Amino acid sequence: MSDYSLKTPLSETDARKLRVGDTVTLSGSIFTARDRAHKYLIEETKPETLEFSLKGAALYHCGPLVKRKDNRFEIVVAGPTTSNRMNPYEADVIARYGIRAIIGKGGMDDRTLEALGRCGCVYLSAVSGAAVVLARYVTRILNAYKLEEFGMPECFWEFDVRDFPAIVTMDTHGQSIHKQVEQASAEKLKDLLLSG
Amino acid sequence: MSLVSELVSLYRRMATVLSDDIYNALMKTRASEDRGSPAHLAISTIIENADLAKSGSKPICQDTGYPVFFVTLPSHTSIPRVREAITEATRIATAEIPLRPNAVDSITGKNSGDNTGALWPLIYFDGWDKDHTLVRAMLKGGGSENCGVIYKLPDARLGAGRDLEGVRKTVLDAVHGAQGRACPPYVLGVALGGSKDAAAQLSKMQLLRPLDDTNPSPKLADLERRLMEEANSLGIGPIGVGGKTCVMGVKIAAAHRHAASYFVDVAFCCWADRKGSLEYHGKV
Numbered sequence: 001m002s003d004y005s006l007k008t009p010l011s012e013t014d015a016r017k018l019r020v021g022d023t024v025t026l027s028g029s030i031f032t033a034r035d036r037a038h039k040y041l042i043e044e045t046k047p048e049t050l051e052f053s054l055k056g057a058a059l060y061h062c063g064p065l066v067k068r069k070d071n072r073f074e075i076v077v078a079g080p081t082t083s084n085r086m087n088p089y090e091a092d093v094i095a096r097y098g099i100r101a102i103i104g105k106g107g108m109d110d111r112t113l114e115a116l117g118r119c120g121c122v123y124l125s126a127v128s129g130a131a132v133v134l135a136r137y138v139t140r141i142l143n144a145y146k147l148e149e150f151g152m153p154e155c156f157w158e159f160d161v162r163d164f165p166a167i168v169t170m171d172t173h174g175q176s177i178h179k180q181v182e183q184a185s186a187e188k189l190k191d192l193l194l195s196g
Numbered sequence: 197m198s199l200v201s202e203l204v205s206l207y208r209r210m211a212t213v214l215s216d217d218i219y220n221a222l223m224k225t226r227a228s229e230d231r232g233s234p235a236h237l238a239i240s241t242i243i244e245n246a247d248l249a250k251s252g253s254k255p256i257c258q259d260t261g262y263p264v265f266f267v268t269l270p271s272h273t274s275i276p277r278v279r280e281a282i283t284e285a286t287r288i289a290t291a292e293i294p295l296r297p298n299a300v301d302s303i304t305g306k307n308s309g310d311n312t313g314a315l316w317p318l319i320y321f322d323g324w325d326k327d328h329t330l331v332r333a334m335l336k337g338g339g340s341e342n343c344g345v346i347y348k349l350p351d352a353r354l355g356a357g358r359d360l361e362g363v364r365k366t367v368l369d370a371v372h373g374a375q376g377r378a379c380p381p382y383v384l385g386v387a388l389g390g391s392k393d394a395a396a397q398l399s400k401m402q403l404l405r406p407l408d409d410t411n412p413s414p415k416l417a418d419l420e421r422r423l424m425e426e427a428n429s430l431g432i433g434p435i436g437v438g439g440k441t442c443v444m445g446v447k448i449a450a451a452h453r454h455a456a457s458y459f460v461d462v463a464f465c466c467w468a469d470r471k472g473s474l475e476y477h478g479k480v
Contacts, residue, residue: 062258063259063296065255065294065296067294076255076294077249077254078258079259081338082377084377085342105376106436107377127245128238128379129379129466129467130241130242130245131255132245132248132249132256133241133244150307151306153259177438181375181436181437184431185375192368192426192430193368
């Protein structure tokens with residue numbers, strides 16, 4: 001298990017060298033995108049018409065709490081939201097937009113895991129609910145896209161982050177810690193259901 | 197202080213400070229995990245997060261939840277006036293603390309912007325013959341709410357029959373199904389019996405119980421202890437990347453059921469179990 005410091009935009013090599021269990025600190029700009037933003041990326045727009053580029057981007061499953069102060073946005077707190085709701089879209093989002101890292105919590109499905117390997121992208125887990133701690137790595141808010149239409153939790157926020165910490169829990173080599181824990185706990189559950 | 201300002205203070209307390217029982221359970225979780233493991237790292241970050249939220253008076257989590265109130269009123273108190281006070285306090289709390297505006301119109305997709313809307317906040321009213329109003333409340337995270345499940349016994353897939361042994365199987369299945377998606381370590385509220393809506397309300401109410409209380413039913417108290425141990429043996433751990441503790445408490449209650457029905461409702465609360473209460477002695 002290794003420690004990596006990475007800077008966005010990420011390259012395919014960046015993504016492919018990471019393995020589950022590695023720890024990563026990310027710096028540069030990252031984009032929040034959750035339920036509404038994923039629907040938008042697949043059903044309502046395409047890379048050529050999107051007003052910003054997601055090539056090499058890190059997408060953060062996060063609906064931050066932001067306050068507006070003198071016409072500027074200020075981060076209050078921002079932790080990850082549950083990633084599995086984005087399962088229906090993520091494989092296509094990764095392939096179409098050239099995403100290199102997804103940051104979230106709880107892990108994603110086999111279709112996404114397959115896309116990670118095929119396209120060269122990793123899934124990073126941030127500590128769930130650690131919204132105050134994680135907001136300290138957001139140095140400022142660079143942009144907000146679709147804020148009026150999608151609302152604060154659901155719009156795209158572009159954050160500038162420095163040394164944002166996460167653990168690689170799904171990699172390009174077909175490995176997923178979430179799947180390992182799920183399978184091991186399924187075995188244990190089977191025993192518990194049979195004992196009485 | 198007016199009821200509205202007391203409610204705003206309650207909102208602030210709930211959003212920024214964990215109650216002692218939850219905080220102590222997080223400390224116990226940390227002690228249970230192996231030093232240097234991802235689980236230990238995660239639970240240490242969670243505790244640091246709770247400390248920073250408290251000292252900086254910031255919301256513990258960006259998801260400041262679905263506000264749910266259980267209000268017990270003295271006789272001759274106006275329900276519409278209390279409802280109005282809660283709504284006003286919600287608007288003020290959203291702007292001042294701030295809380296994230298979470299209420300989305302299910303038809304248009306439009307966020308109301310101030311955490312009010314249809315059945316939002318959610319308020320349950322009850323009455324008693326005391327002279328003051330009791331308000332118990334929680335800010336219920338959306339990720340954990342999504343992992344809630346209702347079972348109808350018997351359940352052939354689980355081999356779960358219509359008895360406490362069957363209930364045990366459904367709860368273990370629910371924890372396995374949730375994995376790390378509802379922000380463990382969890383508190384589980386479980387209700388047996390009732391109608392479908394009664395079971396959902398009763399399971400949610402269990403989340404208000406102090407973690408160290410004792411169930412008045414010895415059979416349910418035994419089941420709570422056993423389920424906590426067995427759920428943790430699944431090895432899901434804090435944040436779901438493996439570990440010793442994914443459940444900090446199990447609280448079970450039973451209602452009578454229709455002879456044809458046997459519901460088991462399992463409510464999950466994330467580690468950021470934001471709950472609180474106030475007694476109001478003024479006139480509403």
